[in-house]
Amino acid sequence: MDQCESALVLKRADGLPDRSIENEANTHKHILSCIEASGDLHGSNAFGSSFYVNIPSHTAFLNPGAPTWGDILPRLPADSNPCQALVSERILPLPRAVRKLIVERFWNGPADKMDSIIDDKRNEHCLIRPYLGRRRTGANSTGGHGRSMLRSISLRNYPLHIDQMEALGLPTHEYASAMADALAFLLWVAEIDACDVEYVLARPRSGNASLGTHCFTGSSSLGPHALWVLDFDCCKPLPMTREGVHRAVERFWRNDPFYPNPDTKCEEDELLWEIFRGRFLDTSGKIMASKEDSRDMLDLPEQFIKRIIKTIGMYSKRVPTDSPT
Known part of the structure; x- marks a missing residue:
């Protein structure tokens, strides 16, 4: 870009x-x-009590x-x-203080190189990709372990895993709820398959092209920030059918590990999945209730969640085919 x-x-x-x-x-x-x-959805609190999900x-x-x-x-x-x-x-990037925090916490390079990385022009557009579906194996972010040993570090679209978010005290449960709202909106309101969409944390923007009512402020680590959704070049219309649900589930698994998922390895990740699942079904139910002639669609969100659980390990990370599996 x-x-x-x-x-x-x-x-x-x-x-x-x-x-x-x-x-x-x-x-x-x-x-x-x-x-x-979707003004009626905001009024019915489908998204009205949630956190900002911004669309550029x-x-x-x-x-x-x-x-x-x-x-x-x-x-x-x-x-x-x-x-x-x-x-x-x-999308407005996160401030220098956040770049400094990431480099100091997660990069294991020489201290005299840190400022040059923090102030590198290429790193000024700092966005964070929240990987709520991946925990770094064996990473101990509370100390010097789990740091990158690379000679340099890119802060553009920086992937932040669950253990790193926990180490920074970030509101992962709130992120899971916001991401559930976003996915429910894309699937059942926009009726697209959300293929390969990207989520980033960045500075908030209220007003137009936003779901929700307030930004994340639970941690001072990042300051006020919001979840943004972008990159729709692979998205296609989603049929409101069983076949459409199967396609959406494939897209869910083949995306980068933004979403919490049921393939959990610890109690913390299981709780994150339950928060995501519950919020997704709640928001989806309100969306379906607001749609005209939705009688044949009411069980699609539940089908979607059940299909995700059923297909653990079935899909690898690659650009999917058009035919549902």
Whole structure:
């Protein structure tokens, strides 16, 4: 991604056959329209007591021949060319204090190199990927163990695992509830399969394109922050059928380990899954109750959860096929 204005970001097509920037633009706009139309859901407290889940605002979809490229190209690297691209709201990164915290806590490099990493321009756009579905094996984040031994560390889209979040005192239970709300919204309101979507923790933005009513403040480690959802280029419409549920479950397992899951190895992770499961079913039930002609859909959320439990270990992490399993 390339920043084209202080408040905007430009995402260019990467040319991979299973990804479409045009599909992302259309899906992105569809999700935003669903949020705008979901005022009744907010009023019914489906999301009204939850934490902010932000969706970046959509600005424009550009084709290679768009006149706007004349203004954009001078701001990009010299070898850049016009292409299909998506212009959207820039997610505001976490502050320097958070970069400092991550480097000091989880990087085992020489102390005299820390400031150069913290202040590296490439690390200024610090977003955290909350991996609520993965705990680092044998990691002891309370001491010097479990630190990265790499010569450097990237703070762009930094993956933070459950044990690391616990070590920092972050509100993992609140994250699980917010993520459950987000997934329920994508599946049953936007009716998309949530294929390969990404979740990040970043500074909050209230108002338009947001579910929930308040940001996370339970820990001073990150300061006020919110959950953001992005990257919709692999998403496709989801049939409100048994086959659709099977497809959504496959997407659930094949995504990066954002979601808590029932394949737990300790009591803490089992509790996190139960919080996610309970919140997902509660929010999904309220969504279904608000839909017209939803009689044939009422049990889809329960089918989804049961299918997740049934398919533990069935799917590997890769881009899924279109046919349900």
